Structures are given as structure tokens and as C-alpha cells.
Amino acid sequence: MARIDYDEDEDEIDGDGRPDWRRRLLTWTLAAIGLGLGFLIPYTLYLNSQVSERFGQLRWQVPTRVYARPLQLAPGVAMDAQTLKTELAAASYREDGGKRAGTYSHEGSDWVIASRGFRDVDGDVAPSRVELRLSGGRVARLRDAGSGKAAKSVRLDPARIATLYGQSQEERQLVRIEDVPELLVTGLQAVEDRDFAHHHGIDLSGMLRAAWVNLRSGEARQGGSTLTQQLARSGILGIGREQTYTRKFNEILFALLIEARYDKRAILEAYLNQVYLGQRGSQEIRGAAAGAEFWFGRDLGDLSTEQIAMLIGLVKGPSAYDPRRHPENALARRNFVLARMHESQPQLIDDAEYQRALKAPLGVTDAPGSTSANPFPAYVDLVRRQLVRDYPADALQGAGLRVMTGMSPSAQAYAEGAVTRTLDSLENKKRPPLQAGVVVTDVDNGDVLAVVGSRNFRQPGFNRAIEAQRPVGSLLKPFVYMLALASPNRWSLASWVDDSPVTVTLANGKRWSPGNSDGRSHGSVRLIDALAQSYNQATVRVGMDVTPQRLAMLLEKLAGIEAAPNPSLILGSVDQSPYAIAQLYQFLASGGEIQPLHLVRGVLDREGRMLKRYDKAPKPAQPGDSIAVRLITTALQRTVSNGTAHQLVRDGLGRLDAAGKTGTSNDGRDSWFAGYTGDHLAVVWVGNDQNEMTGLYGSTGAMRVWSGLFSRLPSTPLKVDNEGLDWQWVAQSNSTDASCPDVRRFPFAKGYAPPYQPCVYAQPEPEEEQGGGWRSWFGLDPKPPRDPAREVPQQAPNPPPQEQR
Numbered sequence: 001m002a003r004i005d006y007d008e009d010e011d012e013i014d015g016d017g018r019p020d021w022r023r024r025l026l027t028w029t030l031a032a033i034g035l036g037l038g039f040l041i042p043y044t045l046y047l048n049s050q051v052s053e054r055f056g057q058l059r060w061q062v063p064t065r066v067y068a069r070p071l072q073l074a075p076g077v078a079m080d081a082q083t084l085k086t087e088l089a090a091a092s093y094r095e096d097g098g099k100r101a102g103t104y105s106h107e108g109s110d111w112v113i114a115s116r117g118f119r120d121v122d123g124d125v126a127p128s129r130v131e132l133r134l135s136g137g138r139v140a141r142l143r144d145a146g147s148g149k150a151a152k153s154v155r156l157d158p159a160r161i162a163t164l165y166g167q168s169q170e171e172r173q174l175v176r177i178e179d180v181p182e183l184l185v186t187g188l189q190a191v192e193d194r195d196f197a198h199h200h201g202i203d204l205s206g207m208l209r210a211a212w213v214n215l216r217s218g219e220a221r222q223g224g225s226t227l228t229q230q231l232a233r234s235g236i237l238g239i240g241r242e243q244t245y246t247r248k249f250n251e252i253l254f255a256l257l258i259e260a261r262y263d264k265r266a267i268l269e270a271y272l273n274q275v276y277l278g279q280r281g282s283q284e285i286r287g288a289a290a291g292a293e294f295w296f297g298r299d300l301g302d303l304s305t306e307q308i309a310m311l312i313g314l315v316k317g318p319s320a321y322d323p324r325r326h327p328e329n330a331l332a333r334r335n336f337v338l339a340r341m342h343e344s345q346p347q348l349i350d351d352a353e354y355q356r357a358l359k360a361p362l363g364v365t366d367a368p369g370s371t372s373a374n375p376f377p378a379y380v381d382l383v384r385r386q387l388v389r390d391y392p393a394d395a396l397q398g399a400g401l402r403v404m405t406g407m408s409p410s411a412q413a414y415a416e417g418a419v420t421r422t423l424d425s426l427e428n429k430k431r432p433p434l435q436a437g438v439v440v441t442d443v444d445n446g447d448v449l450a451v452v453g454s455r456n457f458r459q460p461g462f463n464r465a466i467e468a469q470r471p472v473g474s475l476l477k478p479f480v481y482m483l484a485l486a487s488p489n490r491w492s493l494a495s496w497v498d499d500s501p502v503t504v505t506l507a508n509g510k511r512w513s514p515g516n517s518d519g520r521s522h523g524s525v526r527l528i529d530a531l532a533q534s535y536n537q538a539t540v541r542v543g544m545d546v547t548p549q550r551l552a553m554l555l556e557k558l559a560g561i562e563a564a565p566n567p568s569l570i571l572g573s574v575d576q577s578p579y580a581i582a583q584l585y586q587f588l589a590s591g592g593e594i595q596p597l598h599l600v601r602g603v604l605d606r607e608g609r610m611l612k613r614y615d616k617a618p619k620p621a622q623p624g625d626s627i628a629v630r631l632i633t634t635a636l637q638r639t640v641s642n643g644t645a646h647q648l649v650r651d652g653l654g655r656l657d658a659a660g661k662t663g664t665s666n667d668g669r670d671s672w673f674a675g676y677t678g679d680h681l682a683v684v685w686v687g688n689d690q691n692e693m694t695g696l697y698g699s700t701g702a703m704r705v706w707s708g709l710f711s712r713l714p715s716t717p718l719k720v721d722n723e724g725l726d727w728q729w730v731a732q733s734n735s736t737d738a739s740c741p742d743v744r745r746f747p748f749a750k751g752y753a754p755p756y757q758p759c760v761y762a763q764p765e766p767e768e769e770q771g772g773g774w775r776s777w778f779g780l781d782p783k784p785p786r787d788p789a790r791e792v793p794q795q796a797p798n799p800p801p802q803e804q805r
Helices: 019-054 081-090 182-192 204-217 227-236 245-261 264-274 288-296 305-314 327-343 351-359 377-387 411-424 471-485 527-532 536-546 548-559 567-571 578-589 625-641 647-656 704-712 774-778
Strands: 064-067 071-072 102-107 110-114 118-120 121-125 131-133 137-142 154-156 161-165 171-174 276-280 283-286 401-406 437-444 446-454 494-500 523-526 600-604 610-614 658-665 670-674 680-688 725-731 735-736 744-750
Touching: 081 411, 081 610, 081 725, 161 377, 171 288, 182 227, 182 264, 182 305, 204 401, 227 245, 227 264, 264 288, 276 288, 276 305, 283 288, 288 305, 288 437, 305 327, 305 351, 305 377, 327 351, 351 670, 377 401, 377 600, 411 437, 411 446, 411 680, 411 704, 437 704, 471 527, 471 536, 471 548, 471 567, 471 578, 471 625, 471 658, 471 670, 494 527, 527 536, 527 625, 536 548, 536 567, 548 567, 548 578, 578 680, 625 647, 625 658, 625 725, 625 744, 647 704, 647 744, 658 704, 670 704, 680 704
Parallel strands: 064 401, 171 283
Antiparallel strands: 064 161, 071 154, 102 110, 110 131, 118 121, 131 137, 276 283, 401 600, 437 446, 437 680, 494 523, 600 610, 658 670, 670 680, 725 735, 725 744
8 A cells, every 4th residue: 555645844843853833832822812812802892991981971979068158247247356367267268468369467457368269159259358457346447458449348268167978088179170270280290290291191111110120129119100090090990009910901901091082181180180199087188179278278279389399299109298297208209399390391490489499388287177077066967957858968978069058167166165164164073964055146147157066066976956855944934925015005014013922723623833933922023024033923924814825826936846835834844955946036136037047058069050049038027026026125135234144244245235035944954045146146055964953043054155155256236126116214104204203214115105194203403413412312313314225224233033943
């Protein structure tokens, strides 16, 4: 049989009969390439879809920010130097010449303030630079610093008081590339990625250098990453921070894909909004704008050259170069960045600026400013409660909204300080631990200016301003008397009321016989004195005349307070919170307007568009309501000048002509005070969480907190409008002449003053000096007429009794 010989390919078999290695290598190479492409192409397509999904839509979780109210300054506004400093500090203003936005200067009583522009509920507010003078506890002069012309008013940008984060605890403020300082954009490239404008996502020479260093060290020490690669691994595309070759491979692919899909401008903008620049607790500081505020307390556009250099330097390592913890490292890194800026081509900073910046301090704030999540938990708790119907928690947090509130940083600080000082001074071994709740409002518009919900006011938890439901005691008495005064044909401040033992038969047949806290009866007393001295027996008689049912209806109408119309309601047998009482007294403080209290003035979206506004103008007071309120306010001023709140005058607060009412529950368990001036209303509760006896009256507990607050808070004196009132001198039950003996001056609703009757024993003007002669032995000297703006003549300056509970 013939053997068939076939030729083996010379490329397959070498001279020794073995397969050619070159052919085998080629086969393996092609197979590897095929396998690689089979993996790489689908993987690259997957990553490309990830870029489209995650980068193309760029939906960062931006925290919702809560702001205080803008500080409005105008001639005549109550203001002092300490309060102005407190307000400016809260809004991160610096005492630095008053020329650049966000700075101020002052010499004596003269101030220069350069405000920042901002958007409020009524639109944009332009930046301004004003000069003002403080004198006599108020703004005496305000003018434009440029033109020197008088200015009617100025609004300063508000302080950020809280930040509401979503699931991601990241502090971030989104900026557009055109709003970023040019030096920051060019300086970042000069230091971090000199070839950024020309490469396509990766820098091969930089990567080779990094690989060589890593190979020699045996570990990953350098990355050689471009800005695009840094953006890819920063978390925006879900790549971890661990230094591995797999991460590097993914990073390179992502960078190439990003560069293929987006222009350099979009990449830079994303980087500036994503870059990690520090940490505060669980909060990551993300983006250049948040970094500028966190480290320097400034807007991004307000940074100096050296501060921009420090911000760029932090990109390499916010922990290693932390200027607060490692100032020497930070200074060296900042100066390195300044040198790069100076040496770059083209030169970013000239010789003079370079030398100046090298000598400048780091310029960081002592502590992070407004990035603290929630330094005012009680206030923000009420903000959330107000917004809950319109913005559920998951829609509010991390939504990038701007919540504009009515908080006054100075009122909040003074309220917190008053609580701390007063409760510390009241502590003793015999008294149980004390707590407090405080609500401060603006009497003109219903803004809630301050809320204290706990003695430890920085700690979230039980908010006593709204959750502490405690017996209010005598705080309801003004509303009992207001109902009576609403019938001017029957009742007036000059009416006589019987303060003798009283017994009321209840619906169940039982008898109720309340007494006065001093254990005494006082006979026939004027209605104004019954309220000022808080007599229980007289109040019950008036209350039964106007009926508990009408009182319960009034409380529900004014403050939404639901109370059983029992006779004991007349003396305050209802549990309420400081916030509810503030809403009730707002009716009196506003002159008879029904003003729903609100913490939120409005909500803006992340673009600054108005979503909802809450600070609507209240309805004007009804004429009858306003007259009754003026009469009650006059009586409550009497409470301060000569009644149970007279200690306020001794504290030096007589200048405010404040109106107020003390309240104490049975056995001294709860101490209350509600008082208002021409600008502010404050309601204070002091007591014990376990309802133990404190031994405090309204005047010895809560009123001391009120006094501590208003001894610092600038406020306008309370002046009662005389419209609808008729002031008359009264003796017994008739109008008479001012020269008559034993007369007092009272306001009446117009048309309802008692009939005139001349006194029988009118006294001629004495020839001897005023206050001398025999008439003074018997107290017969004619009393000089009082200023019509004052409410009633002062009584004998004896210490007032404690309020009747």
C-alpha cells in the first residue's frame, strides 16, 4: 500500500520537527485579544451606561438650609452695639474694614457694614454698604456709604441656623462654573492637572511616574490622576477610595468615557461641586462653595488669594492639611500652591500679590460656622411641625430647599442666656431640678423670634416650649376681664368689684369656694386693681358674670385652646404649653389682631423660586376688640408698675412700660410669666418635669427669666393708642375734676365714661410750696395731673403681694 505523505507547513514545524513558537504566540495573542475584547467591550458599554445615568443627570442630594430672618435696620429701630455684633456674628460677618461684602467696622457708635446680596421671600435683595450710628439704644442715623444720602432702611443677609440632610450626610452648595472665581479654576488646574485642557481623561506620563514610584515602594503611594480621574473616583460614579489596581482600571475607563461625552467646562463644574474638602462629625464637606463657608465663613466669591490657595491645597488631603488641627502643614501646603500659581505660565499672580499672600495668616475661622446641622433643636422642631403638612420629612430633607424663618439670632441668644443664668441662680438642695420653656414673638407680624425648649438647649429631645402641658394659673385672668370690658355699659377699669369670700355651686351639686393666696379678702376694689393684684375672689365674681362658656369660646377662637367650661377655668385650670399661651397673648400684644404665630416665612426651591409663603398680613383688629385690648393692656401695665410684676421696675425695666401677667399653679409647681413691649412678646414657663413643688411664684421664677431676657434685648417701650378711649378723673363712681381729693385717672371706652359730678370739697392751689403745709399731714395735697400717655397714677410704693393662684 502506498503511503500518503503530506507536507507539514513550514511555519508549523521547525527543523527539529517541533511546532513554530511564533505561530503559537500569535495564536495565543489573538485568542487573548479576542477574549479581552469579548469582556472589555460589554464592560465598557456597561460603564458607558453608568456614565449616562450617574454623571449625565447629576442629581446630588443637596441639604435643605434653614435661615433666620434678615436683620432690618432703620432710623428709630431699637438696637445696641452688643446686639448688632451678635447678629453680625451669627451671619458670619467679620470685623474687617466694612469694604468687602460680609465685613463691618465700627468706631465708637459709628458703624460701616457691607452686606451681601441674597434672595428673600419677596425677591432679591441687592448688596449694600451703609453707615449707621447708634445712640440711646436705637439706630439714630442710616445712610448710604457711597453717596452719603440718608437711607430709609437696609436688610442684612440672614444667618443659616440649621441644615436638614437626607440619607447622605453631605454639606454641599451647588455652584455654576461662571460663579467660581477665575483664580480658583486656573489655580486648581495649575496644581492638580496642568494638562487638563489638552488631555482626554488620562495623563500617561503622570501615570508612568506614579507607577514607577509605586513599584519601587512596593505599595500604591501615587496616583498620577487627572481631575477627571479624581472626579470619577470621588464617589459620584460609585467607585470606592481604596487604592487597588482594579479601582485604577475602572477609574481610567470612567475618565475616558467622561471626556468622550462631556466638555471640559461641564467636567470642571462637576468637580468643583463634588470635591471632598473636610469633615465635621458625620458630615462630609463637599464642593468648593461648602468648603469656603466651612473653613473661612465666606462665600466662594469673597475669598482672598491666600484662601483660594488653601482651598486648592486641601484637595490633596483635608485631614493631613487641616488648618485648624495642623496649621504648620496647612501653611506649607498653601505656600506651595501659591508658588505654583506664581510660577505658572501664564502667571496667575504677580510678584507683589505673591509676596503679600505668603505673609498673610491662614485666615480660617476658629470653628466651623453655619455648617453645624442643628444648633437650635427646639426652634427647628417647631419649623418641621409647621411644614409637615406641605413637606413630609423625606421631601424636606436633602431637597436643596431654602426655608426662611423669623428667628432673631440675638433674641435666641439672650433667651438661652436668661434661662441658664436664672435657673442656675434658683438651684438649691431643697428645690427639685428646674426646667424651662420660652417663646419670643414679634408683636407686629406674628414671627416667632426665639424658642427655648430645654435648659440644655443644644440637646434635641423633649421640647417644653410646645410639649410641656402645664396648668397656666392666673394667665387666663386678663381674658376674663377682657370679656367684661367688651360690655362697656356694664364694666370698666374703674368698676368696683367685691373681693370677699365667694362660693359657686357646680353642676354636680358640689360647692367651690376659692380663696386668695394671701388668705385675705380685700373688700371692694377697682377692677383694674383686682387684675393687677390678681385677686381670685374678685376674678371669680367677674368670671361668673361673663360665664365660663364665653371664656372657653374665646380661648378656642384666639389660640385653638380646648377647655371644659367649668367655673375653675376662670382661675386657669387648664394645661397648656408656652407656645399656646404665646398664641393667646399675641392677640393682646398685637392690639387685637388675630395673628397666627409662624416660624416659617416662606420656602424657596434650590433655584430661589418661591414655593410657598406663610407670613401673610393679619386681618385688622375689629374696633370693639381693639378698645377692649387697649383697656386690658393698660391694666397689665398697672400689673408691672404697681402689681404682682413690680419687680421688673426695680430691675430697671420700667422704661419699657411693659404689660405683663404672672401665673402660678397650685402648690407652686409651675411658674409662668407672659409680658410684652412695643416690639416683643415673651412667654416663660419654669417648673419641674416630674411636677414636683418648686416653691416658685410667677414673679420669683419665670418673670426673672423674662427680666434677664429684656435687660439685654433692645425693645421699644409699649405705648397704648388712645383711639377710642376717653381718659377721665374719677372719684368713687363719677367723673370729676383733677383737683378733687382721692381721684384717679382711668381710660373708658368713648361714650361710656361715668357722669360728671364736681367735687364738694374742691381744693384751691396751695400758696405754699407743693407738698408742704398742714394739708400734707392728712394726705390732702392735690395730686398733679399725670402724663396722658401713662395709664393710671402710681399707688403707694409698698411691695406688691404675690399673685393669687
